Amino acid sequence: MHLHLRHTRGVDAKGRMHITADEMAEIYKSFHAALNETYWETASNHKICTDVMETLKTTHISKKSGRFLLLFTSALSEAYSHANYNVQGLLYDDRDIVRANYWSDILLFYKAVMTKADRVNTQSKCCHLLALLLHFASLYSLYKDVAEEVSFYTKRLDILQG
Structure with a gap:
C-alpha cells in the first residue's frame, strides 16, 4: 500500500511545501487510516511511515498555529514510533544505525x-507546549538507547514550571 498525500499548495525556493492546518489535518487523517489498514503488514506499514516522514521533512512550519504544530507532531510521533517497531527485523547493528538516524531526524x-x-x-500556549513535549517524551522513551543529549527538552520543562 502507498500513502497518497494531496498537496494543494506550491513549493518554495527551498523545496518546502506550504500547507495550512486543515491540510495538515487531512495528511494526519489519511496517514492514520493507512496505518490502521496496514498494521500487521510490516513492509507496507513501514512504507507509509517513510512516506509521511518525507512529507514532514519537506513541510514548511514557519508561523503556524498551535493546531498545526499539534497535528504535525502527532503525525511525526506516530510515524517514528511505528518505524521504530518496523525496523526490529533488521540485524542488531543495522537496526541501531537506522534508529540513530531516525532520532537525528526527530531532534x-x-x-x-x-x-x-x-x-x-x-x-x-502552555497546554500546546505540554502536548508537544509529551509527544517528544514518548519518542524519547522509544529511542533513548540511541538518543543524543536532549537539553532543549529540559529547558522547555523549566519554562513550563516557571
Whole structure:
C-alpha cells in the first residue's frame, strides 16, 4: 500500500511545501487510516511511515498555529514510533544505525517545532507546549538507547514550571 498525500499548495525556493492546518489535518487523517489498514503488514506499514516522514521533512512550519504544530507532531510521533517497531527485523547493528538516524531526524524536527511553538500566541500556549513535549517524551522513551543529549527538552520543562 502507498500513502497518497494531496498537496494543494506550491513549493518554495527551498523545496518546502506550504500547507495550512486543515491540510495538515487531512495528511494526519489519511496517514492514520493507512496505518490502521496496514498494521500487521510490516513492509507496507513501514512504507507509509517513510512516506509521511518525507512529507514532514519537506513541510514548511514557519508561523503556524498551535493546531498545526499539534497535528504535525502527532503525525511525526506516530510515524517514528511505528518505524521504530518496523525496523526490529533488521540485524542488531543495522537496526541501531537506522534508529540513530531516525532520532537525528526527530531532534531536528523538534528543535524547529519548539522554536515555532514559542511564537504561537494562544490562550492555551502552555497546554500546546505540554502536548508537544509529551509527544517528544514518548519518542524519547522509544529511542533513548540511541538518543543524543536532549537539553532543549529540559529547558522547555523549566519554562513550563516557571
